[in-house]
Amino acid sequence: MDAASVIPTLRAKDYKSDVVPVWCPGCGHFGVLSAVTKALAYLKLPKERVALISGIGCSARLPAYVGAYGFHGVHGRALPLAAGLKAARPDLTVLVAGGDGDGFSIGGNHFLHACRRNMDMAYIVMDNEVYGMTKGQASPTTRPDWAKSKLTPHGTGIRPFQPAAIALAAGASFIARGYSGDPGGLTRLISEAIEHPGFGFLHVLSPCRTFRPEQSDWKHQVHRSDKGPTDDPAEAAHSIQADDGMTLGLLYARRLPVWQPDNRATATTADLEGAFVV
Amino acid sequence: MSDRLSQRIESVAELLVHALELEHQSAECYRQLAQALAVHHNHAAAALFGLLADMSDARASAVMARAEGVSLPEIAPWDFKWPAAGSPQIDCDHVEISYLMTPLQALEVCLDKETLGREFYVLVASESPAAGVRVLAAEMAEERRERVELILTWIRGERGVATRVPEDLDPPNLPG
Ligand SMILES: Cc1ncc(C[n+]2csc(CCOP(=O)(O)OP(=O)(O)O)c2C)c(N)n1
Ligand code: SF4
Numbered sequence: 001m002d003a004a005s006v007i008p009t010l011r012a013k014d015y016k017s018d019v020v021p022v023w024c025p026g027c028g029h030f031g032v033l034s035a036v037t038k039a040l041a042y043l044k045l046p047k048e049r050v051a052l053i054s055g056i057g058c059s060a061r062l063p064a065y066v067g068a069y070g071f072h073g074v075h076g077r078a079l080p081l082a083a084g085l086k087a088a089r090p091d092l093t094v095l096v097a098g099g100d101g102d103g104f105s106i107g108g109n110h111f112l113h114a115c116r117r118n119m120d121m122a123y124i125v126m127d128n129e130v131y132g133m134t135k136g137q138a139s140p141t142t143r144p145d146w147a148k149s150k151l152t153p154h155g156t157g158i159r160p161f162q163p164a165a166i167a168l169a170a171g172a173s174f175i176a177r178g179y180s181g182d183p184g185g186l187t188r189l190i191s192e193a194i195e196h197p198g199f200g201f202l203h204v205l206s207p208c209r210t211f212r213p214e215q216s217d218w219k220h221q222v223h224r225s226d227k228g229p230t231d232d233p234a235e236a237a238h239s240i241q242a243d244d245g246m247t248l249g250l251l252y253a254r255r256l257p258v259w260q261p262d263n264r265a266t267a268t269t270a271d272l273e274g275a276f277v278v
Numbered sequence: 279m280s281d282r283l284s285q286r287i288e289s290v291a292e293l294l295v296h297a298l299e300l301e302h303q304s305a306e307c308y309r310q311l312a313q314a315l316a317v318h319h320n321h322a323a324a325a326l327f328g329l330l331a332d333m334s335d336a337r338a339s340a341v342m343a344r345a346e347g348v349s350l351p352e353i354a355p356w357d358f359k360w361p362a363a364g365s366p367q368i369d370c371d372h373v374e375i376s377y378l379m380t381p382l383q384a385l386e387v388c389l390d391k392e393t394l395g396r397e398f399y400v401l402v403a404s405e406s407p408a409a410g411v412r413v414l415a416a417e418m419a420e421e422r423r424e425r426v427e428l429i430l431t432w433i434r435g436e437r438g439v440a441t442r443v444p445e446d447l448d449p450p451n452l453p454g
Contacts, residue, residue, distance in 0.1 A: 013306055025314040026375035034306070038355045135451050184356035209375070210450055216374075 012037040015047065017067040023058055028206030031180030032126050033065050036095070039190035050093045053082040055107060057099035058133045059126035059206065076106030079114040079123065086119050087261050093194060094121040101131045104140040104161045114199055115170035117259045122193035122200040125163065128208035128215065136211030163203045164240045164251060168233060173198040173256040177248050179222045180206040185248055192250060198258045225249035285359040287402050293411050294345045295353055297418060300395055301341055305334035311375060318377035320444045323384035330388050333425065361401055378444050382436045389429045396422035
């Protein structure tokens with residue numbers, strides 16, 4: 001009998017923790033939480049085999065609201081934490097969650113290397129083009145003319161970070177885009193990112209109700225990809241560059257070697273303790 | 279993004295799975311809204327969403343009882359045949375929700391969600407190729423109609439009282 005056959009079927013709500021979200025009512029991140037729990041239920045993953053890792057941000061609170069293992073780490077450092085966990089415990093399903101500030105600004109360097117390292121984990125970036133938690137400053141994905149923050153009263157004047165294009169250039173093996181207001185589609189992409197052998201990068205458009213109310217219009221701007229995913233990086237580069245950034249679906253998936261360190265013990269605990277004796 | 283319009287529900291078991299999902303998810307959605315508004319001290323709107331959550335739970339139990347003995351198929355979350363991308367009620371993306379919403383606005387959100395739910399059953403009742411499905415869907419649409427009527431009554435009552443706008447003594451530093 002395999003493990004799955006003895007696990008009673010859990011519903012999505014069984015994967016929620018009893019911590020009540022403090023997100024603003026109307027925040028897009030609620031939709032991501034709902035899709036994460038639905039994906040875990042769909043994949044019938046035992047809660048004790050799943051770990052959610054995050055940094056800091058409104059989005060990074062997600063692990064607290066899921067009834068699996070979780071680690072709410074340091075701003076921008078979710079990916080190295082997750083890499084360490086996956087290296088030590090390859091048997092766990094590791095999900096990483098955070099915002100565009102956490103992942104592309106302070107954590108941008110880790111993002112590049114996580115893409116090329118290709119460890120087996122899913123990375124969900126909830127992009128609202130703003131720092132929500134610190135009350136509405138421009139982030140790397142903010143458009144140059146957004147002038148609603150006192151810190152950038154004339155806009156940033158800087159071209160936005162392109163998550164999908166950069167992930168591709170950094171060697172990612174799975175790139176998808178979802179929208180928090182599309183529960184079925186997002187659940188599917190999260191399930192696929194989890195099942196993908198390697199680093200599953202999922203860019204989720206997740207509106208900030210409070211500091212970017214105009215993002216309610218994303219509902220009308222998103223559209224599904226009219227073609228299937230490609231495994232050809234040149235073709236993916238072309239379609240991602242030509243895209244308006246609102247195309248939803250799996251954009252690129254390719255089997256690439258998954259990095260997983262060899263965990264064989266090379267010394268006993270006693271050997272290690274011996275080395276510290278003065 | 280409404281690309282599923284042509285998909286038709288063909289068996290009673292399939293309809294029951296859709297109805298269960300609809301009721302479970304609407305209970306989830308209302309409960310989530312109730313909790314979120316309570317966190318932000320909007321207890322009047324929270325109470326209304328809480329009430330709707332309890333009503334959806336009761337409806338889910340009723341559908342469950344109806345499904346007793348029926349072998350229900352497992353449907354992937356993205357394979358449900360909703361008329362639009364999300365379910366009529368699962369689509370809980372809340373853009374219209376605000377922590378300062380009035381009870382009237384909360385009721386209007388509930389009315390929208392209940393109406394969409396009813397439209398789903400009406401569509402199945404008119405489009406399913408199976409007579410048994412059409413009959414059951416029509417019954418479910420009728421139940422929904424009653425709930426829509428109830429909410430309309432509450433809305434009329436709420437329109438009759440002075441607007442209760444919740445106060446925020448420490449508003450967010452919003453963009454100017
Ligand atoms: C080292 C460090 N620098 C800065 C901060 C302040 N800080 C907290 S969250 C955050 C950005 C949040 O934005 P994002 O990651 O996009 O998430 P959101 O809140 O929008 O979901 C910043 C700059 C911090 N906590 N730690
Ligand atoms: S500030 Fe924005 S991102 Fe943070 S909880 Fe509120 S709506 Fe969500």
